[in-house]
Amino acid sequence: MTEDRPTSLCPKLNKPREFPKRSPIICYDKPDAVMIDRTAYDKARHDALLGDVVLTMTVPKKSAKTWKMIKGDLCRITVIEGSQVGDINIWNLHNPKERFYSGKTRQLHAAHLTTYDRLWSNLPYLRPLATVIADSLSRYGIDEDGGSVHDVIGTRCDNHTIELITGKPTNDSCHSYLTKAVEKVGLTEDDVHDVWNIFMCTGFTKDTHQYFCKASPSRKGDYVEFIAEMDLLVGLSACPQGDVSIAVGQPVPDNICYPLGVEVFRRKEK
Numbered sequence: 092m093t094e095d096r097p098t099s100l101c102p103k104l105n106k107p108r109e110f111p112k113r114s115p116i117i118c119y120d121k122p123d124a125v126m127i128d129r130t131a132y133d134k135a136r137h138d139a140l141l142g143d144v145v146l147t148m149t150v151p152k153k154s155a156k157t158w159k160m161i162k163g164d165l166c167r168i169t170v171i172e173g174s175q176v177g178d179i180n181i182w183n184l185h186n187p188k189e190r191f192y193s194g195k196t197r198q199l200h201a202a203h204l205t206t207y208d209r210l211w212s213n214l215p216y217l218r219p220l221a222t223v224i225a226d227s228l229s230r231y232g233i234d235e236d237g238g239s240v241h242d243v244i245g246t247r248c249d250n251h252t253i254e255l256i257t258g259k260p261t262n263d264s265c266h267s268y269l270t271k272a273v274e275k276v277g278l279t280e281d282d283v284h285d286v287w288n289i290f291m292c293t294g295f296t297k298d299t300h301q302y303f304c305k306a307s308p309s310r311k312g313d314y315v316e317f318i319a320e321m322d323l324l325v326g327l328s329a330c331p332q333g334d335v336s337i338a339v340g341q342p343v344p345d346n347i348c349y350p351l352g353v354e355v356f357r358r359k360e361k
């Protein structure tokens with residue numbers, strides 16, 4: 092009867108420990124500092140969309156591009172062909188040391204961003220880089236598995252982890268694409284950081300809390316928009332996982348990867 096044999100000298104210590112039930116406390120429950128004047132932002136969106144289109148660009152499938160925005164510009168990123176997720180990096184245009192901080196953004200807002208949430212910069216700056224002002228997938232909400240879209244859960248697909256998993260080197264990853272794109276504007280791999288995963292549907296499993304993704308609900312015509320809160324450099328990768336319906340490390344057919352469209356609108360000077 093070895094099962095009954097105590098594993099400690101004191102049998103009392105072998106009793107399963109009981110933990111008292113405690114209610115969750117939202118750590119940062121929408122502090123005033125992260126809230127915005129929605130009417131003013133809706134007007135800013137309206138003014139920008141009625142202004143000039145200063146950039147129209149396609150990020151081809153399985154690649155990344157960068158672009159600049161000045162404070163007040165509105166950027167719209169659109170699913171222009173088929174369901175496709177995108178990975179966004181953002182830097183202060185004049186100081187690339189100040190860049191998007193997905194972890195603090197997640198704490199201040201939520202794991203998935205939508206209209207009127209902001210994208211914050213790293214410490215010690217901690218300033219809004221951009222504010223989300225429109226989201227065609229906002230009605231997706233949080234699904235029965237706890238999944239939602241546009242996450243700031245953390246990171247991007249990268250060649251280093253894919254090689255760790257598969258044993259094979261690759262240059263097909265959002266990290267590699269963003270690295271290649273930022274090198275053209277004088278930055279390096281060290282400047283690529285954790286992303287805002289637009290159009291991607293993610294969450295954590297209820298039983299084991301493992302990170303999951305499911306096929307993006309986005310379709311042709313879906314878009315997100317954000318307004319620049321300072322002059323910005325923005326990078327966008329059209330993920331080689333396509334709509335992310337296949338686990339990372341598994342082969343992804345080329346024909347489920349699509350480009351993304353980028354437009355930047357600037358309000359007319361009064």
Ligand SMILES: [Zn+2]
Pocket residue numbers: 178247248264265266329330331332
């Ligand atoms: Zn990716």
